[in-house]
Amino acid sequence: xxxxxxxxxxxxxxxxxxxxxxxxxxxxxxxxxxxxxxxxxxxxxxxxxxxxxxxxxxxxxxxxxxxxxxxxxxxxxxxxxxxxxxxxxxxxxxxxxxxxxxxxxxxxxxxxxxxxxxxxxxxxxxxxxxxxxxxxxxxxxxxxxxxxxxxxxxxxxxxxxxxxxxxxxxxxxxxxxxxxxxxxxxxxxxx
Numbered sequence: 001x002x003x004x005x006x007x008x009x010x011x012x013x014x015x016x017x018x019x020x021x022x023x024x025x026x027x028x029x030x031x032x033x034x035x036x037x038x039x040x041x042x043x044x045x046x047x048x049x050x051x052x053x054x055x056x057x058x059x060x061x062x063x064x065x066x067x068x069x070x071x072x073x074x075x076x077x078x079x080x081x082x083x084x085x086x087x088x089x090x091x092x093x094x095x096x097x098x099x100x101x102x103x104x105x106x107x108x109x110x111x112x113x114x115x116x117x118x119x120x121x122x123x124x125x126x127x128x129x130x131x132x133x134x135x136x137x138x139x140x141x142x143x144x145x146x147x148x149x150x151x152x153x154x155x156x157x158x159x160x161x162x163x164x165x166x167x168x169x170x171x172x173x174x175x176x177x178x179x180x181x182x183x184x185x186x187x188x189x190x191x
Contacts, residue, residue: 007075010055010068018072022060023095029056030133037130060135102132102142104173107151110162111170122159 011018014028029052034040036049058064073079109131114121129139143160146152151166162170 007071008051008055009072009076010059011072013052013055014059018069018078025056025059026135026138029060029135034133056135060137099142102134102138103146104170106132106142106146107162107166107170110152110160111167114162114167121161122155122157123161124159128160 011020014020014025014032016024016028020028032052033049033056035043036045036052038044038046038049058068106128109128110121110123113123125139125143128143129136132139132142134142143152146166147154149165150163151169152160153163155161
């Protein structure tokens with residue numbers, strides 16, 4: 001926020017508490033970005049999308065958030081520190097499951113792209129990140145992981161592409177999902 005701008009309660013904009021963790025901020029951003037994204041036919045709102053994107057840039061940066069929190073405390077007459085400490089480093093089992101699901105979603109998108117156009121299988125990072133609705137840091141983590149595992153690679157034109165190992169992984173996961181579904185259907189039909 002610039003000094004000449006009116007104060008905006010970014011926590012209210014994101015519909016989160018002042019003590020929200022980084023994970024909660026990321027989730028709120030993804031939800032709102034998808035809701036107001038210009039490509040979303042029913043709820044597109046370019047101005048709101050730009051507002052939440054600017055707000056996210058402040059809240060995701062520890063130094064910018066600390067500066068904002070001092071202003072927030074001054075305007076609202078509260079302590080500059082949130083009521084409970086932010087625990088941005090805690091990763092629970094649910095986060096790991098969400099990460100695994102996001103990995104599968106990213107691989108599936110790249111798999112579909114390669115199947116549709118084997119000669120030009122690459123996807124620019126921006127489009128993947130937008131499709132997944134994740135922060136820059138989160139996207140960087142996921143692509144680092146998948147690249148390190150050999151499931152994706154980066155082309156000379158900086159596009160992400162699925163590798164042979166990635167294709168095998170998608171097929172294996174799809175088979176396993178189909179088997180789980182069949183097993184579940186068998187259980188329900190036998191009951």
